[in-house]
Amino acid sequence: MKKKFLAVATISMIALLTLGACGNDSKKTDDSASKESDSKSATTITVKDSNGSIEVPKNPKKVVVFDNGSLDTMDALGVGSTVIGAPTKNLPKYLDSYKKVESAGGIKEPDLEKINQMKPDLIIISGRQQDFQDKLSKIAPTIYLSVDAKDTWNSTKKNIETLAEIFDKKDEAKTKIADLEKEISAVKEKAQASDEKALVVLVNEGQLSAYGKGSRFGIVHDTFGFKQADDKIEASTHGQSVSYEYVLEKNPDILFVVDRTKAIGGDDSNDNxxxxxxxxxxxxxxxxxxxxxxxxxxxxxxxxxxxxxxMIEDVQKALK
Incomplete structure (x- = not known):
């Protein structure tokens, strides 16, 4: 009888220990899941790009950047070291230091296979790569940051603030935006006080296109405040095709010239x-x-x- 009692007691004790262990394991599992969930929420952030809301990594470590404006903002905010890929053959001179990163393809045609091998945490594109957005999004979260030609500065500022939010650089961005707005105000005040009218043209192997408000180079008028020599220019990405006779007819006091050939290469012998x-x-x-x-x-x-x-430095030349 005594042996039978001891056997029952032993079995009961084992059962209790087993249940306790299971309970502890369950608690550990719950705790682990909770921590994993908290970790995930802490490492991602929802921002708005030109297409709407998108979830992206917070402080991404490996970024492929096709938009040069975003690249220079990241550089100015001190997070350029996260850039692992860019269209290195199409970088402006002031971003020459990024030619050392891996080439991610052409500015209009990303190298999807190469980018996939890079395993980026985030991809940033402009309008030139918009046709590839769906394919790029399958590799990594892809944000599209465009500049609204009808509201250049405010959309630029919004893009800067979006990048600052992603990289946790809000204070730095706020200071730099304030500095730029002071520069913009100074230029705009002088331009609006002047009676001089301006015309912006792009020259490409001797051919001219004119740009006004609401166009690709509309920042000259809507942000920097220069009056238009022709307020009837058709707003479009590629500008309004014009002749040298047109330039004389409109007779601008200031003629701003963007030489496309010098930017991308070609015969610029007729571009002066x-x-x-x-x-x-x-x-x-x-x-x-x-x-x-x-x-x-x-x-x-x-x-x-x-x-x-x-750009501010460039247009200031016309106000001296």
Whole structure:
């Protein structure tokens, strides 16, 4: 009888220990799941890009960047070391230091296989790569940061703030944005106080296109405050095709020139707009105000902290 009692007691004790162990294991599993969930929520963030809301990594360590404006913003915010890939053959001169990173393909045609091998945490694109967004999104979260030609500075500022949120650099971005806004206000005040009217043209192997408000280079008018020599220019990505006779007819006091050929290569022997006989007869030619804008900044970049500052420096030449 005594032996039977001891056997029952032993079995009961084992059962209790087993249940306790199972309970502890269950608790550990629950705790682990909770910690994993907390960790996941702490390492991702939901931001708004040009397409809407998107979940991206917080402080990503490996980033492929196709948008040069975003690249220069990251550089200015001190997070350029996270860039592992870019369209290195199409970088503007002021971003030359990033030619050392892996080539991610052309500026209009990403190398999907190469990017997949890089295993990025985040991919940043502009309008030039928008057709590839779905394919890139299968490799890593892909954000599209565009600049609204009808509201250039505010959309630029929004993109800067989005990147600052992703990389936890809100304070730095706030300071740099404030500095830029002071520069913009100073330029705009002078431009609006002047009676001079400006025209922006892009030259490509001798052919001209004009740009006004709401266009690719509309920042000259809507942000920097220069009056338009022609307020009837059709707003489009590629500009309105015009002639040198048109330039003389509109007779701008300031002629801003973006040389596309110098930005991407080609025959620029006919791109010296200031030397054209008809341009020389216009007010801009007579007064030495045919201003060559930095082509790689204006054509290949824009919409970033550094590029906006460089653009301000360029247009200031017309106000001296």
């Amino acid at each position: 707009v200031a030397n054209n006989e008809l341009v020389k007869q216009a007010n801009a030619g007579k007064n030495g105000k045919v201003i060559s804008l930095q082509p790689d900044v204006w054509y290949l970049s824009g919409g970033g902290l550094e590029s906006t500052h460089l």
